[in-house]
Amino acid sequence: MTEQTVTDGGGFLGRRRELATLRADIEKAGLDTLAGRPAPRGRVLLVAGRPGSGRTALAERLAAALAGSGEYPDGVCHARLTDPGGAPVPTARTARELLAQLGAPAPAGGDDAELSDLLREALAERRAVLLLDDIATAEQLAELVPDNRDCLVLAVAAGPLTGVPDVRPCVLGGLERPLSIRLLARGGGPVRGTVDPGAADSLAELCADLPAALVLAAGWLTLHPEHTLADAVRGIAAGADHLPLHDSGPADPADLPLHRAFGLVYAALPTPAARLLRLLTLAPGGLVDAHVAAALAGCPIGLASTLLSDFSAFGLLRPLDEAPVAGAGPQYRVPGCLDPLLAALLRAQERPGEALLARARTLERTVRLLRACHAATEPSGSPARQWLSGLPRSLRFESRAAADRWLAARLPALFAAARVAVSDGELDTLARRLIAALTRALIAHRGPDEAAPELYQLHELVLGVATRLGLTREKAAALLNLGDLDARTGRLPQALTRYRAALEEARAEGDAADPLAVGRTLESIGGTYAELGDWQRAADWYGRAVALAQARDDLAVEARLHGRIGAVLAYDGQLDEALRAWRAAASAHRRRGDVQAHARSLTEAARVQEYAGQYEESERTGKEALRLAAGTGDRRLQAALRLRLADAAERLGHAERAAVHRAVAQTLLNAPRPVLERPVPEAESSAYPEGHAYETQTKHGDN
Known part of the structure; x- marks a missing residue:
């Protein structure tokens, strides 16, 4: 602290x-x-x-x-x-x-x-x-x-x-006495010490020359310019009596000077200020700004800002060095030496229901700020930006850059709020809303890859809440998301453990299980086995996902999974089975009416036939794929097919035909693209889905 x-x-x-x-x-x-x-x-x-x-x-x-x-x-x-x-x-x-x-x-x-x-x-x-x-x-x-x-x-x-x-x-012990008196003079002014040097010495002695106690005493003198140092000596001697600790006494007599000095300042605060000070111990991570203080006390943000500034002047808060963020003002930290005293005051003078309500107000305001932070990334004129423009100025971000600065500056406090809300257990609904809002804001401002470390922590928090509340679907989703992040960072055994746990949770719902979640989990397990080089297990798990997709009559997923099965079986050298899988993928794409995907699947089937030494069949399949691709306007795909046909022609001894195919492919690749042509995303340019792209030619190109 x-x-x-x-x-x-x-x-x-x-x-x-x-x-x-x-x-x-x-x-x-x-x-x-x-x-x-x-x-x-x-x-x-x-x-x-x-x-x-x-x-x-x-x-x-x-x-x-x-x-x-x-x-x-x-x-x-x-x-x-x-x-x-x-x-x-x-x-x-x-x-x-x-x-x-x-x-x-x-x-x-x-x-x-x-x-x-x-x-x-x-x-x-x-x-x-x-x-x-x-x-x-x-x-x-x-x-x-x-x-x-x-x-x-x-x-x-x-x-x-x-x-x-x-x-x-x-x-460290106390300061030297002359330095203690100088520190007191910063609050009381040099005149009072000159008029009554004995009282200044006595006050420093009662503070045990501890800097924190001296700063608090100086704060009291600042708060009461009409009082003398002798008044401060009389007040600090009984300062601990104002604290709820006096019944049993402080845990250590050495703590008494600090307790007395704090009690002196606390007793002089107006009732609203004293209540806000007590509530500051609920600030997540001990970090406070005007928004947090206003929510805790249920007061206007301007009043909260003024009180925080006063607390800092009196030695009750420590201002942080970070530059103030627009809309939030400076940030402060509750001094660690005062945290136990504030916590004791909160327990003694606030009902549990009031403390719970203060935490709820803080979480609710934080959720609104995160929603505003997310809305600032939306296009101008969108419903989110219109909602943002209707918020009070204190909750509004004027630009994406301003929201981004706020998120970066407040991220430690936001994570502290999420951790406290989850561990508390009394505000689980708000905790889940906070985590969801923070997740969306991080993805919007940083993207899923850059925000992956923070997202991992948030998914772990979601998992904790879902486990405590018995929310099977949310638990399965959290495990699935954690598995994805583990797989992305190369921790494949851990990812596999997460995916299996997610599958167990998803299936625990029986007939109420979400088939999409189950299917995605089966596919993720298959993809992880593929990354581990266990091709047969990968094909088996993909096959289970295919059966589920067929039961849902989801042709798009079925086609994709058949392609993945074809890829891993080709890696495993099971070329006949791989060819059947690619033909099944092509059939599913044909039924969907996706000509480009149909042509790509046939291209991969031709590749497998070439690996198997079926050069004439490979050429026929390639020509069929080229016929389909010609009607799509996809020159990259047509060029790839021409090169595939050139390889097949060379295998069959038709050098002139191969040269023609290569020349046409070069022309297609060099020709400028039409302005209106839809660019093919990188993930679509390969027959192997992004994240599990297995280039079969590397392994079997010499067959």
Whole structure:
């Protein structure tokens, strides 16, 4: 959880000794070097301290200085390893986030080990700083340390990280007293400290010189310009009494200064502001903007924006460095040291139903924003753009570029919202709507290939909801989509497992099973076996899908599947069966009235006949296909058939006939296309469907 910083308009304050120590530790020889062994891993510097000690601010300050000095030209990559609420972040998610910052691709569905290895590969030739904040366990850190001595890891944790070799710790306590008083003066002004220096000293002592507590006390002084430092001392002494923790006392006496300072500020807030502050602990991922705050509190977005700005000035929120996005304003983070206090206040002062309603409002607004983000990609004048123009200005995107910037900036918070909604279990309908809206927006803005890693995570969330609710069809669809992504990234055994599970779920509905989903799953299993080179099993599964297509009287699917069977059987050397399959495909296309597809199927049949040594039959079949293709105007297909006939003529010893065919093919290929001719998509130009294109000539061309 990100700590309160020791920065404000006056800049970073203090910690010069700690910064110097950390810089010196970078240059010191490690234990491996002293032992005469080559250093196998990047240097790890640990900034340790209690919540509120300013440990994150110090690490950020050092990282920025190192990057700015040119020592680490590849910059700083920053990740938080603990979610709000204290749950450790999975290694795969952290590695994926760091890879994205490095501009390195990460495959969809990669596990912890795979993504950790990819991260190490990406850092192998770089000089970069990894700032890993709020580390929960040493194992988290060990998985992410690069195998490159030119990289530096700045680790931020509450205490020592045993088990990670050669870690250089820097333990933070409070600030020096003069610096504490200067920090208080930033809120209270120099006059109050000059008039009553004893009260300033007492206030700093009650804050234990902890930066977070001092920032909160300074915020209270900003909020109350009419009060003296002595008033702040009296108020902070009883500040913890305003918190619901005072019945049992804080878990650790060392937390009392921070609790008191927070209680002082919280007690001074107006009721609406205090309620919004409590509700901010429900913000997904601890990330807050005006939209999230307005939805949580059910207030106008302008009021929410003003309150967030005030909270930041009082030290209750931390503004993020990202540039504000049009329509959403700046983004803030709930400080990790305050998250437990806000959660306790929420439990004590808000009914569970009110908290649930606040979460529902937030999800509903997020869904509307995602729908608007998707609508911004639609053509001007379309129904989606008309719907977008009718939205309030705060929910509207003026252009696709604006929507794209919003989606990129808010993506971490959007995924956090989806994860929280799914794990919560009380708002499953909204969770499903949110995931669907986010999926559509990602595909519209990035395309299915670029968005594949994010889509994989969303399908996993859908699978979790569908499993919990017993939604068989949605579970089957999620498994099928995950299998497709696994197959696309080369994880064929995993894809096969997903497809088989999807088939089992689809068939579990019995007579109510969706035949289209079952057929698609059967075809996907066949395609995966084909990719694995198991041609006979591929043909068997394609055959099952053919039977289902015939039962539905779906000639298009039947024809496609017969073609796939012909392709894999040709690969397997079963040429007679392959020829029958291609003729069945041609017959189905003929019944459909698709002349081009009919001609292509006959072309493939002629190819198989040639492989089988049936040269005269191949020539006759090729001529039949050419006759059909001539009526379609498809010159590419006619040229391919002419070349096929040329090969057959040469096999039969008719060199002159072969030369004529080749000359005509060359003329067809060189002739300019008519403007009105429909271009043939790449997937249509081959008889083998996209995704499972098996070029039989490669294997059998020498037969």
